[in-house]
Amino acid sequence: MMRERRRTLTVSFDGVEVDAYVGESVLQCARRHQVDIPSLCFLEGLSVYGGCRVCVIEVAEDLRLRPACATTVAADMEVSTDSPRLKAYRKAIVELLFAEGNHVCAVCVSNGNCELQDVAVHVGMDHVRYDQRSPMRAIDASHPKYLFDPNRCILCTRCVRVCDEIEGAHVWDVGSRGQQAVLTTDLNQPWGTSTSCTWCGKCVAVCPTGSLSYQGTAVGEMHHDPKMIVRLAAARRGEWIDPEEYR
């Protein structure tokens, strides 16, 4: 196995020393050692985006927070993954995401199979203290096979990256800015009229919420498969991956 030959160094997570591969990110290292750092925009195999800010960590005495996905491990790095401050911040960020869109689990296709929901449970979010913004966002159901509901989108841009980096079609991108920021297909035309979309479905596979789904799925029926991209990307790099780990 290739991995065994990689150079290692030692880092610590909340006081527990573990081995880390040179060049890997704090988040990757933590995942290998079952240290749970929640994240949303990160997906192994895609470029690092660093936008969701859920995976923030503290390093030693440095007061500045860093995203674990974009922080490379260094020798004897002391990482804190769940200090009271981090817990409070993560919870606030998840609440901000819930208040920003229209995330109503009870009527969502991804209910029960949703990464946003999982993260909310993980950070212990029992209510949203901010006022719901309840934006009016039009659903794009023009594609014969898939459906895009921007109300459930958290702008993690996994779909943008997978379409660009793995499929090579670059159908998706982000338009407008701030609270108006929204995913667009082609030059902001209905998805169904897109001439660049290959219908490959990778964007649907990686979506962490119920924003991208198959047409005709009912509440709780939508199962995403982001690991599919992890396997695909690893295979393209010519890397061996543990089938158990990436099932």
Added chain:
Amino acid sequence: MATPIDLHEVAEREREARFRTPWRTKVCNSTACASAGSGAVLGAMRNLVDEEMALDVTVVPTGCMGLCSAGPMVRVLRRGGGEHAYGRVDSEVAVQVLRSHVEHDQPVADHELDDEMPFFARQERIVLANGGIIDPDRIESYVAHGGYSALEKALTTMTPAEVLEQIRLSRIRGRGGAGYPAANKWSLLAAADGDTKYVVANGDEGDPGAYMDRTIMEDDPHRLLEGLSLAAYATGAGHAYIYVRAEYPRAVERLDRAIRVARRNRLLGRRILDTDFDLTIEVRIGAGAFVCGEETALMASIEGRRGTPRLRPPYPTEHGLWGHPTMINNVETLANIPAIVGRGGEWFASIGTPDSTGTKVFALAGDIVNTGLIEVPMGTTLRDIVEEIGGGIAGGRPFKAAQTGGPSGGCIPAEYLDTPVDYDSLRELGSIMGSGGLIVMDDRQRMPDVAKFFMEFSMDESCGKCTPCRAGTVQMHHLLDKITSGTGSYRDVRDLENLCAVVRDTSLCGLGQSAPNPVLSTLHYFKSEYDELIGVDDA
């Protein structure tokens, strides 16, 4: 003017031509005065001169004279000495002034401004040295006032390392806001590997009420070109960009013209001034996003992509434009460079305070008598700026607060008026130097409203990439809206305080990290106003 010798000749010729007529008048034709009608003044003067006084008077349009609240401004100069400044001039007054001077050698008392007033006398102009003096569209005018002599000196007598050493000695800090030592950035780029390196002038000035960089680009474009050329020479860059926001069409026009003229005169392009130094400069225009002042977003915009910041590291000096080492400097920083190289880093370091050297240009705005552009040594107290140079609060009302640093800065209350204005003192007070916007407020302003104004700005300008800034500024604005409309509660203020910490500590780029500053500083210094609005009795 292809060789250094010609540069001196041009200067000499220009100086000789200066008093071909016994009188010269200068009309401020910068954006503020132009909007107050300086175009008509210029036209009226030219008509009169053409018809009656062609042998007596030369009329010159110039850049900003500084006192924008008294615009349009006019100066009348007499051969052999004597200069009079006039404010609030219209076409009729202009004709009257000209006649009075030329025919009777008498100034017109009504509109005359006192050149000894603190607004003019207390300033120390390095960056704005040519403001109100040269004609921005004529390179000869810039050369006659010492322009391009620093570049000539550097190219013919100094090595790049020696230029860099002068920057180090000057201890100049970046004028864009954060105050990072410029020499550190320069050395990183100079030491970076690679044949292709870029230098970028950041002219995406977006703070409300600030127009320092616009004035430099519009009224002294060659100074920026010379500063950029020196930066490129010292760091080994062969190509430079000037990133100008789209809202500054005049700056773009003047820079484009300046670049064309400089190239024609072998001050840009290949073998500059007959040395081995090559440099091309291009202007790139923004698309209306405040966040593009952030250096990684700026680079994305120059490359033609969506202007969003990316994670640092890697820093631009390692991985910049199209992957090549790149250095981004603020326009005002670069405009200081010709003076530093020309007169030496030690001279520059002797101005200001030990940790904040040189001068700073401020755009004075708000409830103050003299609004306009000023340049003062670092360390000048806020009181001097407001009461002396600014002439105090309009209408004699009490001073309440000064806002520095725009949407990333904070409000400084009256008890800190004697604070010296430098990078570190302002930071201690919870504000920042920022790019130089200085908004003065009298006792009628409610501070939560001020915080809400800036939060609305940050909310509208958030790029939407990271959650805390995109969604957090919206919630903060919403809470401030509730509080200022009188429907807020103590819980809203508590949530607001918590959100400030979240957004400050977890946002991706400087815009988000500093967006809570106006709220934090007003909560700190003016808590009682929030309490009053939510109905909490402090007593």
